[in-house]
Amino acid sequence: xxxxxxxxxxxxxxxxxxxxxxxxxxxxxxxxxxxxxxxxxxxxxxxxxxxxxxxxxxxxxxxxxxxx
Numbered sequence: 648x649x650x651x652x653x654x655x656x657x658x659x660x661x662x663x664x665x666x667x668x669x670x671x672x673x674x675x676x677x678x679x680x681x682x683x684x685x686x687x688x689x690x691x692x693x694x695x696x697x698x699x700x701x702x703x704x705x706x707x708x709x710x711x712x713x714x715x
Contacts, residue, residue: 674687691705699707
């Protein structure tokens with residue numbers, strides 16, 4: 648997109664570009680995003696804490712809403 652490229656150039660930023668049809672520039676970020684999403688799911692749904700009655704954070708919040 649020309650407007651985006653101009654904005655980057657104006658700020659002295661070099662845009663990372665590969666040849667057409669080569670998606671390797673995005674591969675690292677896409678893998679990071681997938682790993683981050685997996686970790687967030689683990690943190691909220693599978694991680695068990697001793698303090699909140701051995702439940703995951705999502706289970707604890709659901710339980711607290713049902714009791715209230």
